[in-house]
Amino acid sequence: MDKPAPKPNLIYVFADQLRLQSCGYAGDAKAHTPNIDALASEGVSFANAVSSTPVCSAYRASLFTGKHTTSTGMVINELRLSPDHECFGHVLTRSRYRTAYIGKWHLWANQLGHHYDPRNSFTPPGPYRLGFDGLWAAYNFHHVYHRAYYHRDTPAKIPYGDPTVFEPDAQTDMAIDFLTKAAGADQPFALFLSYGTPHDPWGWANAPEAQADRFRNAHLPNPPNYAPRNDPYADGWAVFRRGERAHLERWRRVYYAMTANLDWNIGRLLEAIGKAGARENTIVVFTSDHGEMFGAHGRRAKNIFYDEAIRVPFLVRWPKAIRAGSQTDACLGTPDIMPTLLSLTGLPVPGEVEGTDLSHAALGTPAAEPEATLLQGAGTTAAWANGHEWRALRDKRYTYAVYRRDRSELLFDNQADPGQTTNLVADPNHAQALGRLRAALKHRMAAINDTFETCTWYRDHWTQDRNILRGARGGTHDLDALAKIIGRHFPS
Numbered sequence: 001m002d003k004p005a006p007k008p009n010l011i012y013v014f015a016d017q018l019r020l021q022s023c024g025y026a027g028d029a030k031a032h033t034p035n036i037d038a039l040a041s042e043g044v045s046f047a048n049a050v051s052s053t054p055v056c057s058a059y060r061a062s063l064f065t066g067k068h069t070t071s072t073g074m075v076i077n078e079l080r081l082s083p084d085h086e087c088f089g090h091v092l093t094r095s096r097y098r099t100a101y102i103g104k105w106h107l108w109a110n111q112l113g114h115h116y117d118p119r120n121s122f123t124p125p126g127p128y129r130l131g132f133d134g135l136w137a138a139y140n141f142h143h144v145y146h147r148a149y150y151h152r153d154t155p156a157k158i159p160y161g162d163p164t165v166f167e168p169d170a171q172t173d174m175a176i177d178f179l180t181k182a183a184g185a186d187q188p189f190a191l192f193l194s195y196g197t198p199h200d201p202w203g204w205a206n207a208p209e210a211q212a213d214r215f216r217n218a219h220l221p222n223p224p225n226y227a228p229r230n231d232p233y234a235d236g237w238a239v240f241r242r243g244e245r246a247h248l249e250r251w252r253r254v255y256y257a258m259t260a261n262l263d264w265n266i267g268r269l270l271e272a273i274g275k276a277g278a279r280e281n282t283i284v285v286f287t288s289d290h291g292e293m294f295g296a297h298g299r300r301a302k303n304i305f306y307d308e309a310i311r312v313p314f315l316v317r318w319p320k321a322i323r324a325g326s327q328t329d330a331c332l333g334t335p336d337i338m339p340t341l342l343s344l345t346g347l348p349v350p351g352e353v354e355g356t357d358l359s360h361a362a363l364g365t366p367a368a369e370p371e372a373t374l375l376q377g378a379g380t381t382a383a384w385a386n387g388h389e390w391r392a393l394r395d396k397r398y399t400y401a402v403y404r405r406d407r408s409e410l411l412f413d414n415q416a417d418p419g420q421t422t423n424l425v426a427d428p429n430h431a432q433a434l435g436r437l438r439a440a441l442k443h444r445m446a447a448i449n450d451t452f453e454t455c456t457w458y459r460d461h462w463t464q465d466r467n468i469l470r471g472a473r474g475g476t477h478d479l480d481a482l483a484k485i486i487g488r489h490f491p492s
Contacts, residue, residue, distance in 0.1 A: 007095070007188040008318065008345055009282040011179065013269065014192075015262055016056065016104060016199040017302065019291025020049075020311040022259060032214060032260040035267035036313065039286055043317030044326045044362050050310040050394060052333040053376045054290030054302040056141075057081075057106045059334055064088045064107075064130050066338035066353030068376060070450040073468040075378035075458045078141075080110040080128070084470040086350035088338045089131025092190045095347050099134035100178045102150075102171050103194030108140045110466035112382055115141045118155035125153050132192070137174055143199050145206045166208045168195050172265040176272040183276035188345075193269070198258035198292075202250070207257035214260060220252040223308075225419035227298030233403055235388045237381035238299045248295050255292070280319050283344055287337075288312040297420070305375050305392040305401045305410075306420055316362050318344070323364055329396055330361035333373035354448055371395055372437070374444045379455030386454040393441045400437035404452055407491055411437070442486050452489045 020026050024033040025040040051059050053069040061067075061074035065085040074081055092099055108128055109120035121140045123129055129136065137150045137158075148167040149157040160170035175193045182189035204212055230239040266286065273279050291309045293299040302309040314332060316322060321344075332340070335355030342349050343359040360367040372395035380388050392401035399412045399420065411427075411434050412420040424430040445452065462468055 006281060007097070007347075008320070009179075009183070009188050009278055010092075010097075010190040010285070010341060010345060011175075011269070011273070011282060012190075012192045012285045012287075012341070013195070013266065014286070015195050015197060015259075015288040017290060017292050018198055018259060018262070018288035018313065019308055020313050021291075021308065022256065023313050026313070030218060030220065031256060032211075033263040035263045035270065036286060036315070039266065039270065039284070039315050039317055040313075040325075042319070042324050043284070043315055043322050044328060044364070046314040046316075046332045046358075046361070047327055047329050048373070048394075048396060049287065049312055049314030049332045050334075050373050050375065051288075051290040051302075051312050052310075052335060052373060053378065054304065054309040055381055056104075056289055058376075058378075059289040060106055062334040062355075063337055066335050066350070066355045068335055068354055068374065068448050068450065069378050070376060070453075071354060071448055073458055073462040074107070075455060076380055076384070077106070077382040078109050078112050078466060079463065080467045081107040081130075082468040082470045083127035083130060085130070086352055087130040088342070089129070089133070091131070091342055091347050091350065093131045093133050096187050098182055098185065098187050098189040099132050100137075100175070100182075100189070100191045101129075101132040101135070101194070102137045102174050102178075102192070103139075104141065104196050105138045105194070106141050112466075118151070118157065121157075122151040122155045135178055137171075138194070143196050143201060143206075145196065166261065168197055168261060168265050169208075171195065172268055175269060179269075179278065180272060180276050183273075183278040195262060195265075197262050198255045200251070200255075202252075202254035202258075204254060207254050208261050211257040211260040211264070212254070215253040215257040218253050218256065220249050220256065222248060223294070223296050223419070225297060225421050226295045229298050231298040231304075233304075233388060233390070233405070234299050235303065235380035235385065236383065238293070238301045238303060240295075240298075240300055244300070245295065252294060255294075283316065283318045283341065285314070285316050285341065287314045301381065303377060303381050303388075305377065305390060305394070305399060307399070307414065307418070310375060310394070316344075318362075322362055326364055328358075328361040328364075330358050330369045331371070331373040331395060332358055332361070333375070336370075372440060372444075374441070374448075375401075376450070378453075378458065384456050384459045386456055389452065389455060391441060391445060391450070391452060393437050393444065395437070398433055398437060400434065400441065402438075402441070402490060404454070404489055407489060409434075409438075409491060438490060442490065445486050451485045
């Protein structure tokens with residue numbers, strides 16, 4: 001009897017705060033991303049990939065559970081995710097994959113601040129690692145790119161060696177060491193490499209000199225949709241303080257330099273995969289947790305439905321099965337990643353997953369797919385505060401959004417207006433699209449028990465001391481009843 005074909009290896013690389021529009025392959029001539037661009041030419045690019053909740057912890061919770069933010073309860077940062085989910089790592093480990101997790105985790109801390117206290121930065125072995133039981137070289141949250149550290153299986157802070165080493169360089173070295181050894185073993189491996197760059201702080205000390213010199217004097221002006229006043233719906237992390245706008249161009253220069261370093265490390269990683277003889281049967285994914293506004297629409301940071309915050313690169317290379325240089329316009333959101341990649345590897349998708357398996361889109365096989373992606377803004381970035389909640393849908397043409405605070409709606413034609421500067425809600429020429437998307441959003445929310453609650457509702461019903469309680473879930477699954485509840489937050 002013939003031996004079954006070996007399972008593919010999986011390498012999942014994700015940046016922090018890298019937006020699609022700052023990648024060369026996506027059209028940015030000022031970006032220096034030759035290795036990311038080459039990866040795009042060697043696999044499939046998901047042109048409509050978005051971060052379903054563009055905040056660090058919310059993204060990671062959805063990535064590892066295949067569920068939406070209002071089903072994980074990770075509505076703000078600095079919460080501790082309940083391990084009461086069947087997660088990506090559980091399936092991989094149970095299927096005899098050798099796992100490694102390197103870098104930022106951001107699903108453990110339960111304090112706002114105190115990021116360097118091991119009580120927040122160290123995730124102990126056990127259920128809160130969500131099935132990643134192999135190599136663990138991670139930390140919960142910090143953005144210090146020199147003199148950085150990680151944890152293994154004790155609270156001890158382990159430096160990367162030379163204190164001058166740039167953190168992504170050291171993390172890439174560690175990843176290369178792991179995959180080189182794992183490629184020769186009998187079992188497949190799954191490596192998750194979570195970089196901290198190009199997340200702020202954007203000072204020149206946080207960019208390696210080789211890449212900093214390339215962008216030190218680059219002309220990177222404000223975008224056409226820049227707004228000089230703060231967005232009134234923005235939370236405390238998204239508003240500009242006095243004098244900060246004057247630093248925007250310098251911030252962008254450092255951001256682009258960090259991205260260039262990220263690209264250099266991806267090149268090293270891809271070269272190592274080839275040298276290890278693992279290229280043909282290794283699925284390589286490159287993406288990001290969310291983007292960055294940089295002044296567009298009067299906002300900084302993320303946590304909003306505008307394209308600068310939600311659109312991310314999502315590239316998948318698997319020479320054995322995926323056509324090089326292909327592209328799909330399938331609408332892919334964060335909860336879709338887990339079922340899509342598990343299906344590509346031939347592993348079972350847990351029944352409680354809410355995302356859609358889009359492996360057919362990666363393979364170029366026609367099949368039914370979602371018409372739009374559900375986007376959720378369920379709270380502030382990291383504090384319990386109400387008044388900033390929103391919901392949205394993004395399809396292949398439009399973005400439709402509604403704020404909970406005052407029921408105001410927005411509709412953008414992203415093809416005709418890529419800067420999303422013209423709200424078409426009152427335009428009769430788009431009334432049909434508005435009605436369709438409004439109804440579709442209510443239906444999608446009802447299907448997952450999302451009743452559009454305030455941010456503090458999750459604090460009061462789902463958490464204790466910023467720990468998300470085991471078994472915390474939404475209420476009724478009666479779609480008609482839920483539709484009525486949700487409908488109160490929409491204009492009639």
